[in-house]
Amino acid sequence: MNLLLLEDADFLDACHVRLQGRRLQHLREVHRAEVGSTLRVGRIGGLMGQGQLLQLDAQQAELRVALDQPPPAKLPVTLVLALPRPKMLKRTLQTIAAMGVPRLVLLNSYRVEKSFWQTPFLDAQAIREQLLLGLEQARDTLLPEVHIEQRFKPFVEDRLPGLAAGTLGLLGHPGDYPACPRAVSGPVTLAIGPEGGWIPYEVTLLEQAGLQAVQLGPRILRVETAVPALLARLF
Amino acid sequence: MNLLLLEDADFLDACHVRLQGRRLQHLREVHRAEVGSTLRVGRIGGLMGQGQLLQLDAQQAELRVALDQPPPAKLPVTLVLALPRPKMLKRTLQTIAAMGVPRLVLLNSYRVEKSFWQTPFLDAQAIREQLLLGLEQARDTLLPEVHIEQRFKPFVEDRLPGLAAGTLGLLGHPGDYPACPRAVSGPVTLAIGPEGGWIPYEVTLLEQAGLQAVQLGPRILRVETAVPALLARLF
Incomplete structure (x- = not known):
């Protein structure tokens, strides 16, 4: 601490x-x-x-x-993350708070196992505890907002376009896409998929909501590695 | 996998x-x-x-x-890492293998607890197991070389200058230093300190060996977050 x-x-x-x-x-x-x-x-x-x-x-x-x-500045980013498995969720919440993400959306996806939604680590108090550990580590006092969206389609169709408006919308996805940009100057909305990636239907809906697919090379990274890697490259 | x-x-x-x-x-x-x-x-x-x-x-x-x-290309980097605590060592070995680091030096430092050197996770077989998990994750077949250097001064004075020669030598350190460069084109030798950072004497010796101190902002990151963040920014 x-x-x-x-x-x-x-x-x-x-x-x-x-x-x-x-x-x-x-x-x-x-x-x-x-x-x-x-x-x-x-x-x-x-x-x-x-x-x-x-x-x-x-x-x-x-x-x-x-x-x-004053606490250090936050990154100008909204992170939309397919719900990771419980153990990884804990560490990822710490990482997100430590790196200065001000707003996190935990989203369902076809490849998120249904059982992950039952974890006690999704209770508001449990989330807050992990975020506090990240803030203590990085020396920050401002808790990120965390939104839980257990239904993919209504979130992506109805709410994501508003969140992404006026930002650079990006969707991390392995494949034949442009490389993730570096050192961007404005705000970003960044979506990171589950283990195994978004399914094509999800990619289509995320693209329609204003996000463009980008990739980070041929290596498949775990979410706890992909999050700091993408944030460090973007900002 | x-x-x-x-x-x-x-x-x-x-x-x-x-x-x-x-x-x-x-x-x-x-x-x-x-x-x-x-x-x-x-x-x-x-x-x-x-x-x-x-x-x-x-x-x-x-x-x-x-x-x-062929497996994917490795990053042109030698990573010199102050030995992390055992639990973090395991995850960091996986991350290093997954991100494509070809050569890792685990180094002593004043702020590395002596007990960390006793961990069974430093056995060659245990290290190999963690590296294989990282390769399986990222889809790579080439095991990184891992060198264990339990004496700081002889390594930094006698062997580091040779490793760093002809590379961009960097030393991650919080403080009033230039920001870590982005998207470098040539090979890099990167040293990352322990929790609490290198002590001034160590910074001096690392600088004499050809590394220049750079920082990654005011937030103190854990080694398992700092490693992917620095690598993603550099390459």
């Missing part, structure tokens, strides 16, 4: 916080923090700055905080 | 192979392959092509194979 993230409920007043649970344990066991230690802190949804440990024991920690720095 | 990888020992003759173990199980349970099924296959270190299932039961599978396609 490169940034200690503070919840609104942690604040005793504008510049004092009290922590328990996972973060307390991390402070004691990983950071080996002591009274007087200074740490990077950030208020979820707000500013970042420094915190000084005023008190620390097995039950709780108390810090004085001074928050005066 | 997007490619069924064949060991030399699997070959009965030039165009017949027999499989047991993990690959047999995967064929039966994940691919649901049947006699007559056609699969993408590749000989480790050799060509790729098609295989047809001649026989399949609980004990073994037999295929007729025709190998006539």
Whole structure:
């Protein structure tokens, strides 16, 4: 954890916080923090700055905080991702938050196994936990929006054209397509398919919604590798 | 597994192979392959092509194979990586193989925990297993070379200058450095530090060996995210 993230409920007043649970344990066991230690802190949804440990024991920690720095800029991207398998979903949520994606749509696709939609990792609280781990890693305070779209056609036909309007719409897909562009300047809507890829019907509908198919070479990458690779190439 | 990888020992003759173990199980349970099924296959270190299932039961599978396609090109890069923690090492080995890195050096650094060097995942056989998973994912047959360098100074002073000679030498490091270049045309030697980064003494020695420090923005990425992000930006 490169940034200690503070919840609104942690604040005793504008510049004092009290922590328990996972973060307390991390402070004691990983950071080996002591009274007087200074740490990077950030208020979820707000500013970042420094915190000084005023008190620390097995039950709780108390810090004085001074928050005066904005979090880093987000990438100008909406990421539309076919729902990955649960284990990969967890890591991908962390990666997305760490890399600064502000808006994620988790979408159904023909090749998404139906059982993936039953995972407890799709609960709002579980998603938030993984996103927070990504923000702590990358030093950011702004949670990405996550939208869950379990029906492909209504999302792609009715809502995606509005999301993609005024952006460069891209659809990552292996095959005989142009290479994914590099270092684009404006906003992007990027769709990444499931293991095994989108089916042709889905590609057609995504293209009709305003996305153009691009490829990233002959190698088939797992979603957790494709996401950072595509984002790093685009921005 | 997007490619069924064949060991030399699997070959009965030039165009017949027999499989047991993990690959047999995967064929039966994940691919649901049947006699007559056609699969993408590749000989480790050799060509790729098609295989047809001649026989399949609980004990073994037999295929007729025709190998006539070269594997995809490798990236012109030598990656020098501070040894990641064991769980991340496994995934990073897969990613490196999948993305087409031909040569990896796992290096010690001040901030690499000593216990990481004790992991059984550093055994040659364990490394090979992870690399094969990456090759199967990406459809490649050529195993990367992996070199283990447990002493930082002798490697960086004595061997790194030779490796980096004639290449663009880069050292990923957060801070006030030039941005990592994009879409380079020639070979690269790229060093990526541990969690917490290289210490200043290490940066100095790496620079003396011919690498220049570059950064990837204010976000601190985990090694498993930084590796695909840097490679996708460079190539």
